[in-house]
Amino acid sequence: MNEVVFVGTSDAFGAGGRRQSAILVRGPRGTLLMDCGATTNTGLAELGIDRNEIETILISHFHGDHFGGVPLFLLAAFYEDQRRQPLSIVGPPGVEARVRDLAHAMGHGFDDHPWPFPVTFHEVTTGTEQEIGPAQISAFETQHQIEANPHGYRVNVGGASIAYSGDTGWFEGLPDRIAGVDLFACECTLFDRKLDFHLSLDEISAHRAQMDVGRLVLTHLGTEMSRHRDEIEFETADDGLVIGL
Ligand SMILES: [Zn+2]
Ligand SMILES: [Zn+2]
Numbered sequence: 498m499n500e501v502v503f504v505g506t507s508d509a510f511g512a513g514g515r516r517q518s519a520i521l522v523r524g525p526r527g528t529l530l531m532d533c534g535a536t537t538n539t540g541l542a543e544l545g546i547d548r549n550e551i552e553t554i555l556i557s558h559f560h561g562d563h564f565g566g567v568p569l570f571l572l573a574a575f576y577e578d579q580r581r582q583p584l585s586i587v588g589p590p591g592v593e594a595r596v597r598d599l600a601h602a603m604g605h606g607f608d609d610h611p612w613p614f615p616v617t618f619h620e621v622t623t624g625t626e627q628e629i630g631p632a633q634i635s636a637f638e639t640q641h642q643i644e645a646n647p648h649g650y651r652v653n654v655g656g657a658s659i660a661y662s663g664d665t666g667w668f669e670g671l672p673d674r675i676a677g678v679d680l681f682a683c684e685c686t687l688f689d690r691k692l693d694f695h696l697s698l699d700e701i702s703a704h705r706a707q708m709d710v711g712r713l714v715l716t717h718l719g720t721e722m723s724r725h726r727d728e729i730e731f732e733t734a735d736d737g738l739v740i741g742l
Contacts, residue, residue, distance in 0.1 A: 499524050499657045501680060503738040504540035505532075506716045508686050509562035513723030515736050516540045517562040518716070520661060520682055521551070524654025527631030529553045531650065531661050535565035538573050544737055548578050553630030556588030557663030558639075558647040559595045564588070568600035575612065583615040587629050589636075589646035593618035621648065637674040639665035641694045651678060657742035660710065664717065666693045667700045672707040679742050681710040682734070688721035698722065698729060705731075714740070 500523040505516030517534025530537075530551045541548060548570065556564045567586065574580040586596060596618070600606050607616075621627060621636035628634075633653040641647035641664045649663045651674065660675040662683045675681050687697035701715070716734040718726065726733045 499655045499742040501659060501682070501740045501742060502544065502546070503682075503714075503716060503734040503736060503740075504530075504544060504546070505534050505536055506718060506734040506736050506738070507562075507723075508717055508719040509560065510720075511536070512718060512720040515718070515723070517565070518557075519566070520716075521546060522632065522652060522654055522659060523550075524631045524657075526654070527552045529555055529630055529632055529652065529654070531555045531652070532557050532563045532663070533566040533570055534562045535569070537566035538569050540736060548574055549580055549582065551584070552582065553585045553587060553632075555629070555634065555650060555652075556586070556592060557649065557661065558589060558641060558645040559591070560642075560645045560664065563663070564596070565599070567596050568603050568605045571600070571607065571612070571616065572605050574614065580614045583617065585617050585619060585630055587619045587621060587634075589648050590620045591646060592620055621650075623648075626653075637670070639663050639671075640668040641665050649674065651675070659742070662696070664695060666695055667704065672704070672709070676709045679711040680740060681708065681713050682716050683713060684717035685715035685722055685731075685733075686717055686719040688719070688725055690721070695719075698725075698731070701731065712740070714738075 504519035507515030516536040686695035
């Protein structure tokens with residue numbers, strides 16, 4: 498059976514005391530981590546997930562709450578885990594330079610020393626399905642700050658399909674991108690306020706009928722969403738939520 502583990506489910510600011518975005522996908526051919534916010538090592542430690550299990554990190558966009566944990570993951574893999582197996586870091590175009598620059602800015606640059614395990618970078622392209630690590634992945638552009646090169650994903654593992662919105666406001670093509678998946682992990686940062694670059698509960702309610710998905714789980718919850726989550730008609734993710742598919 499495939500398994501999805503929500504490692505972090507907050508917005509960028511840790512609303513509700515939650516951790517930033519990270520979703521683990523376990524399939525028959527291996528494990529993929531979708532996004533790696535700055536708090537991801539904390540989440541993996543609390544949930545008892547071995548970093549060595551993760552062979553691929555798939556980044557949705559270059560905001561710190563989605564990829565700020567990558568340099569820290571690498572560092573922990575080196576010092577804590579004595580990792581030897583390869584790690585792929587996959588993301589929007591420019592992923593290698595973004596990760597290297599971030600690691601350097603955080604004081605853990607790795608341009609000058611070789612890692613004892615192979616680290617490879619791969620860029621996603623939209624409009625085609627790519628075989629990446631343990632999954633087939635289709636990337637799509639989302640409605641978010643353009644300088645962060647925002648993408649969402651459709652991931653197939655072991656006969657199950659999962660869509661992940663990354664960060665996005667509503668856009669017309671979204672229902673097409675996610676149509677037919679078993680699970681849609683959809684950001685819902687806002688409760689009733691409207692922003693171009695994030696979704697609100699009001700918008701998700703208004704468009705729910707257009708979303709042809711097996712199970713809809715809201716994540717990336719902001720302060721108001723965390724506060725109201727027990728009163729709403731949609732399922733929301735908690736840190737540590739596990740879904741079998
Ligand atoms: Zn975010
Ligand atoms: Zn973002």
